Amino acid sequence: MSNQRKRNFQIEAFKHRVVIDPKYADKTWKILEHAIHEIYNHNASGLSFEELYRNAYNMVLHKFGEKLYSGLVATMTGHLKEIAKSVEAAQGGSFLEELNRKWNDHNKALQMIRDILMYMDRTYIPSTQKTPVHELGLNLWREIVIYSNQIRNRLLNTLLELVHSERTGDVIDRGIMRNITKMLVDLGPSVYVHEFELHFLHVSAEFYRVESQKFIECCDCGDYLKKAERRLNEEIDRVSHYLDPRTEKKITNVVEKEMIENHMLRLIHMENSGLVHMFSDDKYDDLGRMYNLFRRVPDGLSKIREVMTEHIKETGKQLVNDPERLKDPVEFVQRLLDEKDKYDKIINFAFNNDKSFQNALNSSFEYFINLNPRSPEFISLFVDDKLRKGLKGVSEDDVEVTLDKVMMLFRYLQEKDVFEKYYKQHLAKRLLSGKTVSDDAERSLIVKLKTECGYQFTSKLEGMFTDMKTSQDTMQGFYASHPELVDGPTLTVQVLTTGSWPTQSSVTCNLPAEMSALCEKFRSYYLGTHTGRRLSWQTNMGTADLKATFGKGQKHELNVSTYQMCVLMLFNNADRLSYKEIEQATEIPASDLKRCLQSLALVKGRNVLRKEPMSKDVGEDDAFFVNDKFSSKLYKVKIGTVVAQKESEPEKQETRQRVEEDRKPQIEAAIVRIMKSRKQLDHNNLIAEVTKQLQSRFLANPTEVKKRIESLIERDFLERDENDRKLYRYLA
Amino acid sequence: MRKEDTVKLISAEGFEFVVDKEAAMVSQTIHNMLTSPGSFAERQHGEVTFPEISTTILEKICQYFYWHLQFASGKETEFPIEPELTLELMMAANYLHT
Numbered sequence: 001m002s003n004q005r006k007r008n009f010q011i012e013a014f015k016h017r018v019v020i021d022p023k024y025a026d027k028t029w030k031i032l033e034h035a036i037h038e039i040y041n042h043n044a045s046g047l048s049f050e051e052l053y054r055n056a057y058n059m060v061l062h063k064f065g066e067k068l069y070s071g072l073v074a075t076m077t078g079h080l081k082e083i084a085k086s087v088e089a090a091q092g093g094s095f096l097e098e099l100n101r102k103w104n105d106h107n108k109a110l111q112m113i114r115d116i117l118m119y120m121d122r123t124y125i126p127s128t129q130k131t132p133v134h135e136l137g138l139n140l141w142r143e144i145v146i147y148s149n150q151i152r153n154r155l156l157n158t159l160l161e162l163v164h165s166e167r168t169g170d171v172i173d174r175g176i177m178r179n180i181t182k183m184l185v186d187l188g189p190s191v192y193v194h195e196f197e198l199h200f201l202h203v204s205a206e207f208y209r210v211e212s213q214k215f216i217e218c219c220d221c222g223d224y225l226k227k228a229e230r231r232l233n234e235e236i237d238r239v240s241h242y243l244d245p246r247t248e249k250k251i252t253n254v255v256e257k258e259m260i261e262n263h264m265l266r267l268i269h270m271e272n273s274g275l276v277h278m279f280s281d282d283k284y285d286d287l288g289r290m291y292n293l294f295r296r297v298p299d300g301l302s303k304i305r306e307v308m309t310e311h312i313k314e315t316g317k318q319l320v321n322d323p324e325r326l327k328d329p330v331e332f333v334q335r336l337l338d339e340k341d342k343y344d345k346i347i348n349f350a351f352n353n354d355k356s357f358q359n360a361l362n363s364s365f366e367y368f369i370n371l372n373p374r375s376p377e378f379i380s381l382f383v384d385d386k387l388r389k390g391l392k393g394v395s396e397d398d399v400e401v402t403l404d405k406v407m408m409l410f411r412y413l414q415e416k417d418v419f420e421k422y423y424k425q426h427l428a429k430r431l432l433s434g435k436t437v438s439d440d441a442e443r444s445l446i447v448k449l450k451t452e453c454g455y456q457f458t459s460k461l462e463g464m465f466t467d468m469k470t471s472q473d474t475m476q477g478f479y480a481s482h483p484e485l486v487d488g489p490t491l492t493v494q495v496l497t498t499g500s501w502p503t504q505s506s507v508t509c510n511l512p513a514e515m516s517a518l519c520e521k522f523r524s525y526y527l528g529t530h531t532g533r534r535l536s537w538q539t540n541m542g543t544a545d546l547k548a549t550f551g552k553g554q555k556h557e558l559n560v561s562t563y564q565m566c567v568l569m570l571f572n573n574a575d576r577l578s579y580k581e582i583e584q585a586t587e588i589p590a591s592d593l594k595r596c597l598q599s600l601a602l603v604k605g606r607n608v609l610r611k612e613p614m615s616k617d618v619g620e621d622d623a624f625f626v627n628d629k630f631s632s633k634l635y636k637v638k639i640g641t642v643v644a645q646k647e648s649e650p651e652k653q654e655t656r657q658r659v660e661e662d663r664k665p666q667i668e669a670a671i672v673r674i675m676k677s678r679k680q681l682d683h684n685n686l687i688a689e690v691t692k693q694l695q696s697r698f699l700a701n702p703t704e705v706k707k708r709i710e711s712l713i714e715r716d717f718l719e720r721d722e723n724d725r726k727l728y729r730y731l732a
Numbered sequence: 733m734r735k736e737d738t739v740k741l742i743s744a745e746g747f748e749f750v751v752d753k754e755a756a757m758v759s760q761t762i763h764n765m766l767t768s769p770g771s772f773a774e775r776q777h778g779e780v781t782f783p784e785i786s787t788t789i790l791e792k793i794c795q796y797f798y799w800h801l802q803f804a805s806g807k808e809t810e811f812p813i814e815p816e817l818t819l820e821l822m823m824a825a826n827y828l829h830t
Contacts, residue, residue, distance in 0.1 A: 049768065053764075112768050116768075118760075122829070
């Protein structure tokens with residue numbers, strides 16, 4: 001800034017000479033102070049912004065920033081003190097309004113002041129690290145107005161009272177509430193938190209503690225949940241209308257804690273309306289509500305899950321152990337399916353399809369289904385029933401649905417091989433008696449089993465279907481080569497591959513002469529076409545159609561089993577036969593014969609034979625006659641055997657034993673497979689791996705596995721380590 | 733051009749420049765003048781007097797306002813400033829917060 005420069009002269013000219021005036025600063029400040037007063041008095045319209053700005057600009061430029069700033073603080077403080085007084089003086093309800101109006105005024109004034117003092121804000125304040133005008137205004141407001149002794153508590157109490165009266169149902173001016181809370185937030189988050197939020201949360205907690213206590217004493221669980229839900233929504237609504245959004249989480253936490261978490265167990269176990277009650281009454285709405293509310297609190301869902309698991313296990317246990325239910329396997333399985341449907345629906349509708357609940361459901365079902373060792377048999381019987389008759393007139397889709405459901409139960413079974421055993425037996429009966437309704441359904445189920453358990457599981461079942469098909473062709477070939485047989489009795493033979501079909505004790509009975517002749521012809525035909533095979537007759541599985549003429553000349557066609565046919569044929573040559581005579585002539589095993597005679601003589605409407613004496617059971621000394629009085633509206637009469645649908649106790653034992661026997665090679669195979677790849681393994685790991693490998697078929701019994709290991713050691717497949725007796729080595 | 737959309741800027745010597753508000757508001761100071769709550773005289777009358785800015789400088793400033801708008805909308809041209817105006821212009825710019 002040397003004077004020698006020509007340009008400097010012009011700069012001098014631009015400067016205000018008033019600088020030299022010692023009273024310049026005071027004068028200028030007076031103008032600004034006056035302006036600030038005018039602004040607070042709503043009298044700003046006559047003021048020139050440019051003039052004020054220029055004055056403030058010049059004051060800062062001429063190093064009077066300090067004076068300007070302190071003057072501002074003093075003037076503003078003065079005004080705020082007056083404002084505080086007028087707010088303090090406001091009566092009752094107008095308190096908040098007055099506060100709000102003054103706050104708006106102050107805000108507006110502050111904005112104007114900041115605008116005219118902008119140059120100071122821009123240059124002087126940053127360089128001296130003072131508080132910017134706007135913030136200064138807020139700070140002063142906070143210190144002088146809000147923290148005023150007579151305002152501070154009154155403000156808080158007024159706000160809390162308003163919230164309380166809204167909670168108890170009154171309508172309040174939400175607009176003013178919003179403005180006031182917004183003011184507190186604008187004054188800094190900590191102001192909002194300390195002046196309002198903390199107290200608000202505290203009071204709310206108190207309020208809900210009392211209220212929830214009251215509700216829980218007098219409401220049932222469903223009502224209580226409804227109330228809690230409503231309260232929760234109210235609070236969320238309140239926050240969205242006039243509180244800081246950050247409060248939402250906190251206040252909902254308070255409500256959740258006071259209304260739900262503290263009463264969780266009591267709610268769940270509430271008598272006559274708790275969780276268990278909701279399950280039994282299918283209260284989807286209440287369950288959904290409970291799920292949504294409990295989800296909000298820690299451990300809420302796990303509590304529900306625990307109770308649900310417990311409940312399902314308990315009811316399931318009762319179901320599978322109820323001796324009444326065990327009488328009817330179809331009903332039994334239907335009940336299981338219904339139960340599953342019920343909980344599926346609940347989880348779907350009320351529990352948001354929560355995976356953890358589905359898992360809990362699955363494990364509960366797995367638990368109780370396997371409690372009853374007869375479950376595999378019953379499930380197979382259920383399928384049997386469906387495939388025999390249940391699916392008639394049902395659309396294909398529905399069939400699929402039913403089968404899928406059965407597969408779901410099947411998945412729960414631990415002893416899948418037992419199911420396979422029974423399924424094989426039942427399938428065999430269905431195929432041989434031609435009772436199966438839909439080939440498609442049968443195959444579809446096999447495909448499902450195959451996807452579930454692999455090729456091995458179903459190969460034999462598929463073999464059974466193939467046998468049926470081949471037999472048809474064989475029969476056509478047989479009749480083609482024996483045209484002379486068309487007139488006599490017809491024989492249909494199903495040739496079954498041994499191994500694919502469930503092994504039957506092949507006790508042959510004496511067939512009537514007509515039949516044995518035919519059988520011989522077939523045998524020679526079959527062995528003629530297939531060398532090196534052996535045929536044995538399974539007379540216990542066949543059926544026959546008989547044409548019979550009764551006493552009054554009425555004719556009927558009787559559809560009977562092979563055994564029944566043998567018995568009935570005897571009456572072609574005799575009127576009266578004793579039990580002993582029948583037994584001798586047919587050589588049918590006693591239990592089968594009894595059953596067969598029972599169905600011929602004792603079933604009402606189907607009693608083609610007459611028994612003496614007329615007792616309910618067939619005894620060894622009974623005698624049988626053709627029932628001449630037999631009559632039926634139908635020409636074709638179907639005489640079912642009194643089928644032992646469920647297995648009798650000894651049969652069950654036998655099946656069980658067969659299953660155990662079948663498991664042995666499978667366990668051994670698994671052991672060898674594992675040892676072959678591992679070379680050496682200790683006992684516990686080996687057992688674990690074997691169990692894992694066999695899981696898809698059955699649950700291996702560790703003692704049994706141990707026995708198999710020992711047997712393999714004896715047969716030199718494995719050896720024990722010399723030093724560590726628990727370690728096995730594979731011997732190649 | 734509607735009156736509400738313009739503002740009259742008056743120099744120390746009393747010359748009047750009528751410019752678009754949009755252009756004038758390139759200056760933060762003028763922007764505050766015209767938008768500050770409450771109603772200052774400038775906002776009511778739509779005119780601002782600058783007793784400390786000479787006509788030459790104010791004219792240059794008005795040119796600058798329009799140049800700035802163009803520049804901001806992507807038209808990059810030079811803004812010529814005569815060397816003898818530089819200093820005064822800078823002071824005015826500081827005042828106007830431009």
